[in-house]
Amino acid sequence: MHKNPEVREPLSVTVCNPYIPANEYRQGVAEALECIGPFLTKSDFEALIQKKLRLEDPKPSEKQYLQAAVELTVCTHYARFFPEGFVYEDEVVPPRDVDCSFKSEGYKFNVEVKCADYTLKQQIDESGAFIMRAVGRMDDYGDAATMLQEVFASGGNELVKGLHMDNKLKAYLMDAHGKFPDASREGEYNVLVVGCDDPVDIMQWEGYLTGSQGLFTNQSYASVDEYSNVDMVVLTNLYHRHKAVEKKDKLTAHWWFGESFSLLYANPRSTKPESMALAFAKTLRSYNKDLVQHRMEGDAPELDLQSLAIPHFVGTVLMANQRYLFQPGKPRELKPDEEAVHAET
Incomplete structure (x- = not known):
């Protein structure tokens, strides 16, 4: 366990980051930092606050903030529920490090977190x-x-044409491959977590893995040896849950990984025993089984119906039962008084 033995003075921070509105969302980041703080050295903790989350920066990069927020949400989950074996920024293949590692059921799990930049995609989506x-x-x-x-x-x-991001996923896989130990480390399992947007976006990222020429298929368009160290990919809507939070009034528990919508995809070429994949699956609430049980009816070919299963399940099962893991529809427009409050935070 990588706990910090130092006795620290309380750190006073004035939050100026406009992407962290002064409401329960800001309280959430405080709770996440309180949870993960004991596992970090003083310098690492200050770097997390000042350089990654940029709490005191009035004009931070939104892309950088969202990456840091998704990372913190994932790391906090494992620090909270698996503290005895948790290591923040673990150098499993020195000198490079993964975002965190933890232990469960006698296995060690190495976790790397990525979050795409959706700026261009959003420009296309908003073009009309x-x-x-x-x-x-x-x-x-x-x-x-x-x-x-x-x-x-x-x-x-x-x-x-919508923005196709499979090369981005390939880059994430290859980068994680270089950070993860290879199959000779039999007791370790390597997981790449990717922060995604709305249900249609997750459907597309699933296609990058399992669709035509997908990276986890026998007809992958890329060389599979370049990411063979990645044993599993987790697609999660944490980007969606941290982006424009002040406009998403149906969402809560933004900083809880277990409250996100997540899907697990084991690399079919992984040589690790299935027991390791099952052990990791127990550490996180995922919706794979729900999607398998979910049946869509229609005249379209079964493959087409299957590809639409994610947005269909979210709309007809989760949202229909007021289970809001996603903001329904487009983010609401802020009222003038809300915009003023947001601008001042």
Whole structure:
């Protein structure tokens, strides 16, 4: 256990970061820091506050903040529930480190956390045009898009191609591969956590793994040896839960990983025993079994229905029962008085 033996003076922080509004969300970050603090040295704790979360920065990079917030949410979960074996920024393959590691059922789990930059995607989504998306890779995607764009244009409409981020996921896998130990470390299991956005976005990230030419399929478009050290990928909506929180009035418990929507995908080429994957699965609330049991009905081919299962399940099961792991619809518009309060925090 990597607890800090130092006796520290209380750290006084004035929160100026505009992405941390003065409400229960700010209380949540305080509780997360209180939980993980004992596992960090004084310098690491100050770096987390000042350089990663940038609590006292009035003009921080939103991209950097969201990455730090997703990391902290994941690390806090394992520090809270698996404290005896928890290590923050563990150098499992020196000199590089993973975001955290922990122990459960006699195994060691190494966890690396990534969060994409959705700026370009959001610009496309907000353009007002019709958006064409693909689940997985399509060899004729470009030709199909060109044909449909001509059809839409003939009717006075615009069709744009949605942002495809499978190369981003490939980069995450390759980077994590370099941080993780290889299969010779038999008692260790390596997990990449990816912070995603809304249900449709998670559907697309699933496609990058399991769809046509997906990275976890036998027809992967990339060299599988370049990310073979990654035993599992977790797709979670933590980006969605930390982005524009003041506009998402249905969401709560932003800083609790177990309250997010998460799906687990074991690397089919992992040589680790299944017992390790099952042991990790017990450490986090996931919705894989719920999706398997969820049945969609319709005239479309079964594969097409399966690819839409995530947004369909979220809408017809979770939200229909007022289980708001996602903000329903588009984020609400702030009222003028709310905008003023937000600007002052």
